[in-house]
Amino acid sequence: MSELPETIALNTGAQIPPLGLGTWQSKPGEVRAAVRCALENGYRHIDAAYCYGNEEEVGLGIRDTLKTGKLNREDVFVTTKLWCTDHTTVEEGLNKSLNLLGLEYVDLYLIHWPVAMNPNGNHVNFPTRSDGSRDLLLERSHVSTYRDMEKLLNTGKVKAIGVANYSVRYLKELLSQTSIIPAVNQIENHVLLPQQEIVDLCEERGIHVTAYSPLGSSGSPLLKLPVIQGIAERKGVSPSTILLSWHVNSGRSVLAKSVTPSRIAENQNLVALNETDLKEIGIFIKSLATDKGFTRYVYPAFGVDFGFPDKA
Numbered sequence: 001m002s003e004l005p006e007t008i009a010l011n012t013g014a015q016i017p018p019l020g021l022g023t024w025q026s027k028p029g030e031v032r033a034a035v036r037c038a039l040e041n042g043y044r045h046i047d048a049a050y051c052y053g054n055e056e057e058v059g060l061g062i063r064d065t066l067k068t069g070k071l072n073r074e075d076v077f078v079t080t081k082l083w084c085t086d087h088t089t090v091e092e093g094l095n096k097s098l099n100l101l102g103l104e105y106v107d108l109y110l111i112h113w114p115v116a117m118n119p120n121g122n123h124v125n126f127p128t129r130s131d132g133s134r135d136l137l138l139e140r141s142h143v144s145t146y147r148d149m150e151k152l153l154n155t156g157k158v159k160a161i162g163v164a165n166y167s168v169r170y171l172k173e174l175l176s177q178t179s180i181i182p183a184v185n186q187i188e189n190h191v192l193l194p195q196q197e198i199v200d201l202c203e204e205r206g207i208h209v210t211a212y213s214p215l216g217s218s219g220s221p222l223l224k225l226p227v228i229q230g231i232a233e234r235k236g237v238s239p240s241t242i243l244l245s246w247h248v249n250s251g252r253s254v255l256a257k258s259v260t261p262s263r264i265a266e267n268q269n270l271v272a273l274n275e276t277d278l279k280e281i282g283i284f285i286k287s288l289a290t291d292k293g294f295t296r297y298v299y300p301a302f303g304v305d306f307g308f309p310d311k312a
Contacts, residue, residue: 020045022257035061059101169307
């Protein structure tokens with residue numbers, strides 16, 4: 001790829017910027033400044049979620065920047081997500097997020113996980129049963145939740161809807177019972193977890209894939225992979241640049257999480273990867289399938305089989 005795209009078209013006709021600022025696990029008191037820094041450095045895609053507990057700060061960071069007059073609301077692509085305890089009250093869940101963000105609409109609203117939890121349990125976000133297991137609302141299908149998401153498109157409060165953490169099994173079930181194809185499936189995706197089966201299904205059905213945790217778990221273990229370090233050295237950039245660039249070169253958008261100004265700025269410097277670079281990464285990924293296997297870093301203890309394959 002000789003030149004990286006500034007935006008990627010969704011099946012709605014909207015354009016999503018390929019690099020987004022992730023806000024998961026960003027500490028209170030740091031998120032507002034990080035969002036403002038990202039937007040000032042050219043980011044136009046901010047990813048949030050009600051469950052992260054920092055939507056208010058995310059919104060403040062966005063509004064701080066809008067007040068400068070350098071950006072308009074339509075210049076910033078904002079994603080947030082419906083949490084599991086709001087599956088039976090979808091519009092109310094959206095309203096909570098909009099109120100915290102201080103925005104009239106979001107560009108993309110996702111089902112965070114395809115499982116409902118008891119909205120009247122012993123915790124607002126993570127209710128548990130007496131045995132310590134998650135208090136799930138098993139009678140509530142994720143398909144029913146998505147049908148309620150579809151109704152939001154007529155409210156003006158969302159521009160597009162989609163899903164997150166959907167495996168092939170869940171996505172096929174959804175597509176067979178609903179009329180509006182999700183605009184996006186946001187999944188854990190990196191060179192140690194390519195999830196090619198779900199990526200291929202999304203491509204086949206016109207669903208854009210956004211990758212989260214592109215550097216792996218805490219400590220960014222993927223930065224130490226020899227294949228990534230080798231390409232980075234050859235191109236004179238950091239390993240993180242290669243890991244982020246791999247997604248955009250492959251047609252996906254990617255979320256880079258940081259609250260450090262220098263790293264926020266550095267993460268924006270994506271590079272085009274040539275055929276040799278991509279082939280090297282592809283050979284490495286194929287070797288994992290027959291050697292050590294793939295590595296998933298994000299798998300919440302919901303006690304649910306999400307249909308993720310063991311080695312993909």
